[in-house]
Amino acid sequence: MYTLIKDTLLTQVRTLWLVFRKLFSKADTVEYPDVQPYMFPRWRGRIILSRDPDGEERCVACNLCAVACPVDCIALQKGEMEDGRWYPEFFRINFSRCIMCGFCEEACPTNAIQLTPDFEMAEYVRQDMVWEKEDLLISGTGKYHDYSFYNVAGKQIAGKDKGEALNESPPVDVRSLLP
Amino acid sequence: MSLEIGSGLTIGLILLTVIVVAALLITVERRLLGFWQERLGPNRVGWQGSLQVVADMVKIFTKEDWVPPFADRLSFVIAPAIIMSVILLSFAVVPFAPNIGVVDSNVGILFVLAMASLGAYSVMLGGLSSDNKYALLGSLRAAAQMVSYEVFMGISLLGVVALSGSFNLRVIVEAQAGGWYVIPQFIGFVIFLIAGVAESHRLPFDIPEAEQEICAGYHTEYSGMKFGMFFVGEYLGLVLVSSLITCLFFGGWLGPGFLPPIVWFGLKSMVFVAFFILLRAAIPRPRYDQLMSYGWLFLLPLSLINLLATGALILSSQ
Numbered sequence: 001m002y003t004l005i006k007d008t009l010l011t012q013v014r015t016l017w018l019v020f021r022k023l024f025s026k027a028d029t030v031e032y033p034d035v036q037p038y039m040f041p042r043w044r045g046r047i048i049l050s051r052d053p054d055g056e057e058r059c060v061a062c063n064l065c066a067v068a069c070p071v072d073c074i075a076l077q078k079g080e081m082e083d084g085r086w087y088p089e090f091f092r093i094n095f096s097r098c099i100m101c102g103f104c105e106e107a108c109p110t111n112a113i114q115l116t117p118d119f120e121m122a123e124y125v126r127q128d129m130v131w132e133k134e135d136l137l138i139s140g141t142g143k144y145h146d147y148s149f150y151n152v153a154g155k156q157i158a159g160k161d162k163g164e165a166l167n168e169s170p171p172v173d174v175r176s177l178l179p
Numbered sequence: 180m181s182l183e184i185g186s187g188l189t190i191g192l193i194l195l196t197v198i199v200v201a202a203l204l205i206t207v208e209r210r211l212l213g214f215w216q217e218r219l220g221p222n223r224v225g226w227q228g229s230l231q232v233v234a235d236m237v238k239i240f241t242k243e244d245w246v247p248p249f250a251d252r253l254s255f256v257i258a259p260a261i262i263m264s265v266i267l268l269s270f271a272v273v274p275f276a277p278n279i280g281v282v283d284s285n286v287g288i289l290f291v292l293a294m295a296s297l298g299a300y301s302v303m304l305g306g307l308s309s310d311n312k313y314a315l316l317g318s319l320r321a322a323a324q325m326v327s328y329e330v331f332m333g334i335s336l337l338g339v340v341a342l343s344g345s346f347n348l349r350v351i352v353e354a355q356a357g358g359w360y361v362i363p364q365f366i367g368f369v370i371f372l373i374a375g376v377a378e379s380h381r382l383p384f385d386i387p388e389a390e391q392e393i394c395a396g397y398h399t400e401y402s403g404m405k406f407g408m409f410f411v412g413e414y415l416g417l418v419l420v421s422s423l424i425t426c427l428f429f430g431g432w433l434g435p436g437f438l439p440p441i442v443w444f445g446l447k448s449m450v451f452v453a454f455f456i457l458l459r460a461a462i463p464r465p466r467y468d469q470l471m472s473y474g475w476l477f478l479l480p481l482s483l484i485n486l487l488a489t490g491a492l493i494l495s496s497q
Binding site: 025 | 211215216217219222457458461
């Protein structure tokens with residue numbers, strides 16, 4: 001009998017008391033347009049393209065982000081500079097399709113594409129949801145301040161031959177290894 | 180004309196106050212629910228959201244007055260009017276203060292119970308005439324729930340009637356000068372509270388209009404001012420049940436003399452209104468068969484035992 005009363009009546013009274021106490025606790029929500037909520041740095045919001053510490057575009061137009069994208073909202077075209085660097089001739093993200101999954105950021109080998117805590121992405125015209133490279137590029141390095149792809153990669157460009165990258169040993173002359 | 184029972188001024192003031200309070204409760208409930216759910220609730224329109232009800236009313240008044248072509252027109256239209264009018268009629272016997280009230284009826288409790296029974300017609304007609312399966316399910320549930328909870332709603336009050344020796348709500352209030360009936364009739368009070376929640380189909384007993392199961396239940400097809408009447412009718416029922424609890428168990432207008440009687444009545448009633456909103460915020464909805472078996476197998480025997488014990492105590496003390 002006691003268990004019955006405890007399980008049916010007293011638990012309900014306890015629930016009432018616990019909920020009533022919430023009257024004196026601070027609200028979890030903020031008055032959004034007036035007060036900006038704190039956005040965590042890892043929040044997956046609007047996508048940007050970052051630059052390396054020298055101010056060059058990080059994107060090497062490898063297309064991995066476009067492949068990883070589950071909704072196919074990324075489109076780009078590879079171009080090549082005279083010094084051998086790859087870069088995107090155009091880079092287009094259709095934010096009306098983007099689902100902010102962050103797969104592009106995970107796929108990116110050069111930390112170029114990054115998601116930011118900006119979530120205010122509404123537009124009046126649908127076409128304004130399509131962002132081109134000049135809209136996406138920011139002037140800073142985003143979340144990774146020291147990383148520069150061509151400094152660590154074995155890719156040969158003008159002014160940096162094979163074997164000159166950080167932590168890279170000079171190329172081995174395979175003929176010298178022959179017996 | 181002066182403030183006395185049954186004068187035109189009193190009746191008009193009571194009607195106005197009751198409807199305005201019921202409409203304001205929409206805002207109050209949303210704010211309180213917000214606080215209890217750790218959010219802010221509507222606080223934009225007017226000071227602390229106090230004019231939210233005006234915005235809601237403007238919206239509801241300017242909506243199209245729509246009767247679905249498949250609905251039974253007459254009963255569809257009169258159903259919301261029934262619930263508003265029976266609950267407003269019930270307020271006629273409520274003693275607000277010694278000199279404020281509509282009638283001094285010597286069958287006050289019976290009148291309230293009769294009006295509550297008539298309220299079942301409103302939800303039944305509304306659901307049946309909508310020609311909608313959700314509305315039909317909702318009105319089925321509402322009819323069964325109201326009929327079964329009315330039984331021991333009446334029985335739970337008989338203890339109070341036996342103690343005070345009258346059906347007149349004014350006599351009952353005055354009989355509590357020596358002590359509120361909540362103490363000798365605590366079980367009756369709890370049963371009346373539960374039955375009152377079920378009668379006004381508020382959460383947790385809002386099974387006739389359970390949104391998650393059957394859309395909005397019996398008022399699924401209603402919109403505009405007809406829906407508004409159901410909506411305000413629900414809050415009117417809330418105020419009615421609260422003021423009845425105040426009259427029957429908590430001494431009505433009686434209280435220390437530094438506040439006028441009507442203020443005591445209003446304060447006590449508002450405490451119960453807030454408690455009903457707390458119930459909504461805290462308690463989940465039971466299943467339909469749980470509700471019915473809880474009523475018939477637990478509350479009905481309990482109220483009968485309470486009545487028998489009260490009768491025996493009164494007889495033995497004579």
